[in-house]
Amino acid sequence: MYVNVENVNFAYDKKPILHDINFGMNKGEITGLIGPNGAGKSTMLKLMIKKMKPNNGKIIIGDNDIFSIKRENNPVTFIPDIPVYYEELTVWEHLQFIKALYPENSVTVDSLIREFNLNQHLNKIPSALSKGTLQKLMIALALLRQYDVLLADEPFNGLDPAQTYKFKNTLKNLKKQDKTILISTHLLSLAEDFCDRYIFLYDGRIVEQGTKTEILQKQQMNKETSLEQIYMSLIGEGEHYAGVQKTVMCE
Template sequence: MIEVKNLSKYYGEFQALKNISFSIKKSSIVGLIGSNGAGKTTIIKNVVKLLEPDSGEILLDGKNISKLSEYPVSYIPDEPVYFEELTLYENLLFLCKIYKSDKNKILELSDRFKISEYFNNFPSQLSKGNQQKMMIVFSILRGFDLLIADEPFNGLDPEQINEFKNLLISLRDEGKTILLSTHMLDLAETICDSFIFINRGMLVAEGTKKELLDLSKSSKNSLESIFIDLVNQRGHI
């Protein structure tokens, strides 16, 4: 289980996160939902240890992640990251060697996400959608217990969105834990077991859709309506 306790983060004098606390159950897909600037990416960067909190702590199975020498997390950032001087295939081989993964996974995942034909291209030559598929493959090559994905559906066509959804569900069924940030609330409804609503750096609510609906006064059943109602209801706008 991941526990975030009283997490605060400043950028200069601006407080991006304000004493946020929530938990993520093992073997679940959790949607991190918020408008632009709500603090989603800042939360994610703290969880993957790209940032250090100014106060509070993040625990994995009761242990502070800052003290873990091995941290079984993989990360799909909101912008592609790669070695510019290497081709797509060379990037994959390099990561495979670093992560000590089976090379067969390269072909398996590349065929699944239809990027094999671009093996000899440099990543910068790929379309936004193919770069996103590349980042998904990069993340899955690594052994992990926790997958953090920041807007991972951006640029994917409907077929590949469905393929990625199926992959996430199969990973959860294998015991992996997934924290998923997305603006695509209709899509999040179809795969997430629970949700964390944030706004302006503060926690609005967390729970399953049913639990959030019970807190909401919305007459509509959509996740979008529930989110908007709870944000308005709790005075965070």
């Protein structure tokens, strides 16, 4: 595994938020961090971008603990759930600024403007943008950085169906480039469409993880079971699937 989270625990003011979190991620794979609001998804991502430090445990990228990696060598880029921007800078200035910081990234500003249909918004400041356009700017800025690992916290929020389709294709292309991708979302039907692996998080604990096939086999569920049905069963809200979903083992 290229990224390894080992025995991570975290608490806010002595209130436990994450409990003994362990998972790994491979290069060239998209992992979905699945869970409801308040499950601990955003907290996990904040630890992985070093915004906070775990109470104990390690987060390893390659062979290095993330807290030993210097800022200029940080291999992680991040799409936040709440947009972060400079109020006085236009869309164009934001793109040019990040590109100047990471000139070694082969992705061009012009290609991102075309990909995310930002041309008509270039002279606007972020506060003048719609929610969807602002989210597209956050995605574009993340893609301009130099990175091996992409973390995204609810990145589909605000995107319309066409924008969602384009961003899913972007993620699939990054996968082909051997990027390691972790997408936090509560949209299970969406995650099922493009993720390779899943981490089911509930109440700060991992209740299951693996590929869909692996999870179905471990849970002895029918291979036609949806991701939503799997999750509801795991958290004890899917008893009505019992006896129906667990009657046939997937191949």
